[in-house]
Amino acid sequence: MPENKENNNENALQKVSVFFDMFEEVLQKQNKQVEVKITEEIRTIKDSLDKEESKILEKLEPVLEKKIENVKAELQKLNNISVIIKKEIRESQPEMIDALYPIIGKLIQKYLKVEFEKINENINKQLDNTFSWEAIKRDALSLVGIKSKELILAKATERSIDEVFVIYQNSGILQAHYSKQDVVDDDMIAGMLTAIKSFVNDAFRNDAELDSIEYGKFKILIFNAVRFFLVAVVSGVVDKNFEKKVQKYLEFFYEQQLSNATDEEIAEKDLNSVLKTHIEGFQNFGMINEKINDYKQKNNIDWKFWRW
């Protein structure tokens, strides 16, 4: 009975498949349960973690605060140190100045010099601009009206002629020398100055003459005449006006003492002492006169009636 056998087989297969279905269902159910359990488990772990975290934080907080306090204290100490340093500096100013001066002193000097020169030029400009009738009157009445201003300024911005050389052009031979202090060897300095002058002229193939050299806080001003050139070494706050004034003063000396004299006449003169007297009179050289002359030139007014 093969048919029966087949039927039996089919039945058996069906049963098996039903069994598998059931088995699968069971498995699925179990899976779900497991899943649910796992999620529950996770949730509980999560919850507990949150709690743990806050617990840890609670524990950490005082430690952290302590640390912060410590850092603050350290910072405070540092602050104290800077206060101490400040105090130290304040208390030992002379020592600090001694230590720092060589380094920054020169810079400051140079800076101040330049600034003073600027101020000086500005003030001079203003003096020129505001040179009114009032100012003249005031000047005439007090006689020292402008002068005092300039003197105050001159004191604040002290400058001076330190040395003057009267040198033959070309040969560089020194004819007269005025100096505030002893110099190495004035003859040789005169020679070197001449060489430098010739060098500059030749190097730049220029007809113009070298009329000033600047080094550090000194300026060398040169007045070039035909037979001679006159050199002034000036120090301090040297602005353009002062330069002009010195140049003029050198020219004045040249006209008075040198321009009309022969070499022999000059050699016979005691030119050194003449030069000394001349240079020492520089401070009083045409302070008010200059202003009045400037004004005269600007306004072309006959001033004779003002001289009472």
Added chain:
Amino acid sequence: MTINKKIILIGNFGVGKTSLTRQFVYQKFSEEYLTTLGVKIDKKITEVGEKIVNLMIWDIAGEVTQSRVNTSYYLGSNGVLYVFDASRPSTYQQIEDDINYVQKVIPNVPILKIANKADLLSPEQIQELPVSYDFLCSAKTGENVENAFYQIAEKMIDN
């Protein structure tokens, strides 16, 4: 009374101009000036007869006829020492041209020809030197250096 005179020392490179001055005077300025400015100035006070002469000695670097030489250093000089190296003919081959040139720049100024480095030559070689000179000097031994300066000083005063 002191008389001031300017002497220039000229001649080719390496003939010993600077050494000659070094023999003659105590130098105050550094020799660096020679390379920077092309000139170095020294001073020597000598007595000629009863006169005191203040010699300003300009030691000028470089060749004489080179156009780059700063001829304005020549101006105003009262005497010239033309120096050459007796042991090197190349330093005196141009001597006539050079001296003519100098006379053009500064006319009527006494010029002395100095044959230097005499110590490098044997007496025979000196005899056979194909060039005329006023003084045979040695800056190394000091031979004749003082005399040369003295004579130029004399000539300048007479001039």
